[in-house]
Amino acid sequence: MSETDVALRGLTKRFGDMVAVDNIDLDIPRGGFFALLGPSGCGKTTTLRMIGGFEEPTAGTIELAGKEITQQPPHKRDVNTVFQSYALFPHMTVAENVAFGLERKRVDKAERKQRVAEALDLVELGPLASRRPAQMSGGQQQRVALARALVNRPRALLLDEPLGALDLRLRKQLQLELSQIQRDVGITFIHVTHDQEEAMTMADTIAVMRDGRIDQLGTATELYEHPRTAFVANFLGNSNLVDAEVISSSGRYAEVDADGGARLKVPANAVAAAQSPQIRIGVRPEKMTLEAGNGQQLDGDSNALLGRIVDAAYIGLATQYVVHTEGGADLQIFVQNSSSRTSGLDEGDRVVARWDPEHTFVVEREEQHAG
Amino acid sequence: MRTPLDRLRDSLLGVWSVGAVVFLFVPIFVIVLFSFNDNQGRFNFTWQGFTLRHWADPFGVEGLQQAFVTSIGLAALTTVIAVILGVCVALALVRHRWRGRGATGGLVFLPLATPEVVLGAALLGWFLTLGFIRGFVTLVIAHVMFTLGYVVITIRARLEGMDVHIEEAAMDLGANQLTTLRKITLPLLAPGIAAASLLSFAISIDDFVVSNFNAGQTVTFPLFVYGASRQGVPPQVNVIATAMLLFVILLMFVNLGFQRRAARRQNRELEPTPALGL
Numbered sequence: 326m327s328e329t330d331v332a333l334r335g336l337t338k339r340f341g342d343m344v345a346v347d348n349i350d351l352d353i354p355r356g357g358f359f360a361l362l363g364p365s366g367c368g369k370t371t372t373l374r375m376i377g378g379f380e381e382p383t384a385g386t387i388e389l390a391g392k393e394i395t396q397q398p399p400h401k402r403d404v405n406t407v408f409q410s411y412a413l414f415p416h417m418t419v420a421e422n423v424a425f426g427l428e429r430k431r432v433d434k435a436e437r438k439q440r441v442a443e444a445l446d447l448v449e450l451g452p453l454a455s456r457r458p459a460q461m462s463g464g465q466q467q468r469v470a471l472a473r474a475l476v477n478r479p480r481a482l483l484l485d486e487p488l489g490a491l492d493l494r495l496r497k498q499l500q501l502e503l504s505q506i507q508r509d510v511g512i513t514f515i516h517v518t519h520d521q522e523e524a525m526t527m528a529d530t531i532a533v534m535r536d537g538r539i540d541q542l543g544t545a546t547e548l549y550e551h552p553r554t555a556f557v558a559n560f561l562g563n564s565n566l567v568d569a570e571v572i573s574s575s576g577r578y579a580e581v582d583a584d585g586g587a588r589l590k591v592p593a594n595a596v597a598a599a600q601s602p603q604i605r606i607g608v609r610p611e612k613m614t615l616e617a618g619n620g621q622q623l624d625g626d627s628n629a630l631l632g633r634i635v636d637a638a639y640i641g642l643a644t645q646y647v648v649h650t651e652g653g654a655d656l657q658i659f660v661q662n663s664s665s666r667t668s669g670l671d672e673g674d675r676v677v678a679r680w681d682p683e684h685t686f687v688v689e690r691e692e693q694h695a696g
Numbered sequence: 697m698r699t700p701l702d703r704l705r706d707s708l709l710g711v712w713s714v715g716a717v718v719f720l721f722v723p724i725f726v727i728v729l730f731s732f733n734d735n736q737g738r739f740n741f742t743w744q745g746f747t748l749r750h751w752a753d754p755f756g757v758e759g760l761q762q763a764f765v766t767s768i769g770l771a772a773l774t775t776v777i778a779v780i781l782g783v784c785v786a787l788a789l790v791r792h793r794w795r796g797r798g799a800t801g802g803l804v805f806l807p808l809a810t811p812e813v814v815l816g817a818a819l820l821g822w823f824l825t826l827g828f829i830r831g832f833v834t835l836v837i838a839h840v841m842f843t844l845g846y847v848v849i850t851i852r853a854r855l856e857g858m859d860v861h862i863e864e865a866a867m868d869l870g871a872n873q874l875t876t877l878r879k880i881t882l883p884l885l886a887p888g889i890a891a892a893s894l895l896s897f898a899i900s901i902d903d904f905v906v907s908n909f910n911a912g913q914t915v916t917f918p919l920f921v922y923g924a925s926r927q928g929v930p931p932q933v934n935v936i937a938t939a940m941l942l943f944v945i946l947l948m949f950v951n952l953g954f955q956r957r958a959a960r961r962q963n964r965e966l967e968p969t970p971a972l973g974l
Contacts, residue, residue, distance in 0.1 A: 381863050399867040406868045413862035416883050425879075429870030477869065 328355040329391075330513040331376060331404075331481055336385035337372050338537075347537035348385070353481070353515060353530075358621040360516045360528035364560070368537040372485050376515065377406045377527035390480050400429070406472035406483040409490065411466045418453040419445070419469050426477040429524050444476035447506060464495045471506070481513040488523065499525050513596045521561045525549070533557050551595070555605060555688045564607045566655045568690065571602040578682055581606060584652030589628045591681035598687070605688050610657040612684040615646060615670055618677045627679045632656065634674050646670070648678050724941065731934035738928035749835040750931040754939070757930045763920035764936060770832065770916060771900040778896045779889060782839070782847030787881075789848070790855040791863075808845040815842060816909035823910060830912030836912045839903065843896035850895060854888030894947075 331353040338346040346368040353359045361369040374380040376387055378399035386395045392403050405426065414422050423444055427437045445451045447469035458466055467487060474482055483658050487503075488496045503529045507514045511559075518524050525545040532546065533540045533556070535607050541548060541557045558564035569583035569591075578590040583606060591606055619631065632650035639645075643659040650656060654679055670676060730740055734747035755761035789801050807815060819838050828834055833922070862884070866876040870971075882889075904918040911919055921933050 377864075377868060379868075379973060398872070399864070400870045400872050404868075406865065408861045408865060410859050410861050412859055412865040414862060414866070425871075426864070426869035429875070473865075473869070 329353065330355040331515065332388040333372070333376075334386045334388070336372065336387065337383045337693060338368070338375060338380060339383045344537050346375070346382075347448070349537075349539055351532060351539060351542075353498040353513060356511050357514055357529040358504060358514045358516065358527055360518060360524035360531045361522040362518055362521060362528075362560075363534035365414055365521055367534040369519075369534045372487055372534070373406075373515065373517045376481070377404060377483050378402050383592050390580055403480040403481040405477050405485055406485065407467075407470045407474050407487045409486040411458070411470040413466055413469055413473070415458050418457055419450065419461075422458070422469055423473045423476050423666065425473065426457060430477070440476050444472040447475065447509070448472045461574060463491055464499065467499065468589060471503075475506070475510060475512070478510075479512065480527050481515055484514060484516040486518055487516075488518075488520075496523070525561070533560060535560075542622050549609075550684075551686050552607070553598070553686075555607075555691065558607050558686070558688055563610050563657055565610060565654070565658075566605050566612075566688065567650075567652070567654045569604055569606045571596055571599070571604060576631055584630055584654055587630055587652065589630075589685065591685045592683060595685070595687040599689065601690075604689050605690050607686050607688060608680050608684055610645075611656045611659040611661070612641070612658070613678050613680045614679055615648070615660060615676050617670060617674055619675050626682070626684060628682050629677050629679045630654075630656065631675070633679055634670060634672050634676055637670065637672055648676060650678075709920045727934050728938045728941070731938045732933055733931055734933075735931060737905040738930075740929055740931045740934070750935050754935045756934050757932045758929070759915060759920060760932055760936070763915045763917045766832070766914060767901050767917035770835055770839060771897045773836055774843055774900040775893050775897045776845045777836070778840045778843040779893055782844055782851055782892060783882075783885065783889065785844070785848050786851035786855050791860070803837055804848050805845045807842045811841075812903075812905040816906040819906065820909040830910055832909045834912065835907055835914060835916070838906050839900045842903075842906060843899050846895050846899060850892040851885060851888045854885055858884055860950070 329347075329352045331351075333349050333351040333353075336346055336349045350371065361372060363369045372381055375382050377395060378394075378401075381394060386393055388394065389403060412693055414425065417425070420441055423441045424437055427440060432440070441454075442451065445454055448471055450465060450468050450472065453461065453465065458469065461469070468617075470487070484503075491499065500523055502644070503514075503516075503672075507527075511658045513595070516528060520667075529544065530542065531545060531548055532542045535556050540554050541552065543551075545561075548557055552558035552561065552564070555564075555566055558566060567584050569581040569589065571591075572580045572582050572588075574580070574593050574596055577593055579593045579596040580588050581591050581596075581604070583589050589606065596604065615634075629646075630650045631650070632648040634646055634654070635646060635649045636647040641662070643661050646658045646660065648658060660679055703718070727745075731750060732746050733740055733743055734745035734749070735742075738743060750756070760908060785800070785804060789804075816838070819834075819841070819973065823830055823834050863876050863880055866880045867873070871879060902918065903916075904922060907916050907919055908922070915923070917936070921929060922932065923928060
């Protein structure tokens with residue numbers, strides 16, 4: 326396990342009666358790209374602002390590189406922030422903006438000049454050093470904000486939805502550039518976003534937040550392939566979730582009873598973590614296949630549910646089906662249009678939806694959350 | 697297609713506009729004109745010929761120079777105090793949360809809504825009760841009181857339009873609160889501070905009602921003019937008024953020049969650079 330850079334212990338923030346951040350424990354590893362992902366109001370920005378020193382925690386502690394910094398004011402913390410609004414100093418040139426932090430640290434003039442130039446080269450803004458922020462585009466301003474923070478070589482860089490204000494094309498480009506820069510400089514990046522694709526593109530580790538708590542922590546693959554809550558399953562991509570009850574567990578797979586009588590197989594280790602036999606199982610829409618039929622041929626190694634197509638929508642690279650199962654669930658199924666031949670399936674057809682048991686995940690049953 | 701009715705409406709609109717401007721500017725024009733009046737005797741109400749003698753000797757009336765200097769000093773001191781206090785009040789109201797914040801925000805504007813006569817009389821009552829000797833000091837206190845509200849309104853508007861994250865960014869980059877105030881907040885507030893200064897200076901130098909209650913033996917320019925008017929306003933008053941008018945017009949042109957230059961520079965630098973398409 327790598328060294329911890331930022332450690333949160335029981336971190337809590339209340340605004341009046343509202344609990345924004347609820348007793349979070351988190352270790353953010355050194356030198357990685359870490360994302361706090363969640364819908365608006367989940368407490369991710371408040372968490373970041375507490376690390377930056379802009380909000381005082383109601384309870385709990387924050388450690389940076391092993392030293393507690395909970396009570397330190399922002400200007401004494403060895404972290405720098407890239408704000409969502411960029412927050413560039415409008416009365417200073419780009420070079421003056423970038424030099425601001427070095428001046429505060431009393432870095433001598435020659436070194437300051439060199440480091441400012443390096444930082445601007447890193448974000449490819451060298452030629453625009455004498456401009457003012459108002460004379461630049463959003464993407465350029467974002468790069469200045471990044472250079473202004475990175476030039477100080479902080480222990481950790483905090484990014485508060487830094488790409489939120491940019492258009493889609495530029496956002497995609499900057500996502501790749503940000504990951505590249507992070508690898509180049511090796512500084513810990515802590516990135517706050519509500520965009521699951523952005524988090525999955527850039528981050529090594531993602532913490533999915535909901536209602537002030539961390540729902541699940543893991544790599545993009547872990548979160549997508551093995552979500553542990555219905556919220557994570559739905560927030561990162563689409564999921565089909567059905568209630569199920571564990572009947573037996575032996576060997577590699579557990580057998581569950583789901584969707585009003587169907588017997589399905591679920592990886593045994595996924596079931597083992599569940600608190601009770603009453604669980605929900607899930608499968609991603611693109612992991613399923615469809616074939617015409619009424620269930621005569623149900624057998625073998627795959628999981629299968631019978632149903633009827635109630636909606637079919639051609640969306641270019643895939644066709645998106647909604648299948649109403651015999652047990653009353655609606656399943657979303659994506660069938661890739663990889664050949665010119667269409668599947669020949671249409672609304673009203675009786676079908677069998679199949680998937681590999683390995684692709685089945687298990688989430689806790691809980692009150693249904695919106696979102 | 698323009699119909700004759702459209703043309704008629706346009707020409708009527710022109711006449712109406714000219715009329716409105718004339719209505720507004722005739723009194724000012726009369727003041728300027730009569731600063732050149734070669735008046736005989738105490739009165740300066742009828743045109744009796746052109747002269748430059750009042751302009752050659754603007755302070756030729758006893759007490760006028762003293763009153764003018766008093767007014768300038770009073771307005772300057774009032775402005776300095778009101779702007780310093782006003783910036784503090786505005787910062788406290790916008791950037792901090794504290795008990796009594798809402799009440800303060802409302803009460804600061806109360807002097808603006810109070811009739812000046814009431815304000816002047818009430819201040820007089822207090823000064824008498826507290827045993828203050830009325831004079832320059834009581835004038836400064838009174839003027840700061842009724843200009844403060846304007847300063848707070850102006851600075852607060854500017855501060856509310858300012859992204860709070862800019863100040864946070866400064867602190868994030870290692871600036872303590874004082875450095876942030878000095879390097880970031882105050883420079884960004886500068887246009888608001890300039891506007892508030894001009895406003896409070898103009899309101900202070902113009903004030904008659906409140907000053908009349910609280911001046912004691914001190915005579916400001918408006919008080920002098922009022923006193924003089926009972927026996928005929930000397931043309932030198934018109935000279936001073938005209939000079940102040942010219943000064944204000946000059947300031948306006950200087951300001952306009954700055955704005956044009958800033959706009960031109962911005963336009964020039966906004967042209968796209970071919971190397972960076974972003």
